[in-house]
Amino acid sequence: DAKTTQPPSMDCAEGRAANLPCNHSTISGNEYVYWYRQIHSQGPQYIIHGLKNNETNEMASLIITEDRKSSTLILPHATLRDTAVYYCIVRVRTDKLIFGTGTRLQVFP
Amino acid sequence: DADVTQTPRNRITKTGKRIMLECSQTKGHDRMYWYRQDPGLGLRLIYYSFDVKDINKGEISDGYSVSRQAQAKFSLSLESAIPNQTALYFCATSGNRGEIGELFFGEGSRLTVL
Numbered sequence: 001d002a003k004t005t006q007p008p009s010m011d012c013a014e015g016r017a018a019n020l021p022c023n024h025s026t027i028s029g030n031e032y033v034y035w036y037r038q039i040h041s042q043g044p045q046y047i048i049h050g051l052k053n054n055e056t057n058e059m060a061s062l063i064i065t066e067d068r069k070s071s072t073l074i075l076p077h078a079t080l081r082d083t084a085v086y087y088c089i090v091r092v093r094t095d096k097l098i099f100g101t102g103t104r105l106q107v108f109p
Numbered sequence: 110d111a112d113v114t115q116t117p118r119n120r121i122t123k124t125g126k127r128i129m130l131e132c133s134q135t136k137g138h139d140r141m142y143w144y145r146q147d148p149g150l151g152l153r154l155i156y157y158s159f160d161v162k163d164i165n166k167g168e169i170s171d172g173y174s175v176s177r178q179a180q181a182k183f184s185l186s187l188e189s190a191i192p193n194q195t196a197l198y199f200c201a202t203s204g205n206r207g208e209i210g211e212l213f214f215g216e217g218s219r220l221t222v223l
Contacts, residue, residue, distance in 0.1 A: 036212070041146075041197055041217060041219075042214075042216065042217070043113075043199050043201070043214025043215055043216055043217055044152065044199075044212070044214055045214070046211040046212060046213075049211075085151075087151060096142065096154055096157050096165075096167065097154075097212060098154060098168065099144070099151040099152040099153070099154075100151050101149075101150060101151045102151055
């Protein structure tokens with residue numbers, strides 16, 4: 001399984017874009033990149049996923065580099081409610097998801 | 110009502126006791142999972158089931174067993190609980206056949222083993 005590397009913590013000012021990086025240099029051609037977040041001790045929440053192309057939905061954008069060895073999750077206008085732990089996961093689409101330790105994002109006023 | 114319901118939400122028990130955590134879902138999904146989370150750590154997969162007759166071990170299955178009683182129900186058992194099984198447990202479901210982009214999680218069951 002491809003492993004991911006994320007910074008343990010990041011800060012972001014409210015209203016600014018939060019850019020969360022993830023390295024996955026050993027990713028295989030059929031492995032997707034998923035992002036989840038966990039607020040306090042709630043169940044993790046799905047954000048977005050992608051394979052090669054950049055993706056955008058109502059929550060965030062996912063930018064995957066051309067060589068697919070890294071990606072960035074972008075929250076365009078961070079709010080205090082976006083304070084959470086963000087998990088980047090790489091996995092074959094039909095298989096189970098394995099979570100790492102994630103990035104703790106703190107959004108401050 | 111929640112789509113994925115876990116019971117109990119909180120439980121304190123003693124070493125050696127048998128504990129069952131239950132999960133039920135109304136999403137009609139075939140796939141169900143049990144994860145464990147320790148303080149400050151990510152989630153670790155205990156067991157998963159892709160349909161009623163399919164049960165698979167995850168990363169940390171030792172000391173745990175599961176039962177898929179129906180499509181909508183997936184139970185996790187600790188036959189003889191020990192203190193290092195104190196953790197927050199999550200059940201999750203995902204879409205059917207070839208679509209695993211989105212996991213839906215329950216609210217968690219906090220277990221304390223004294």
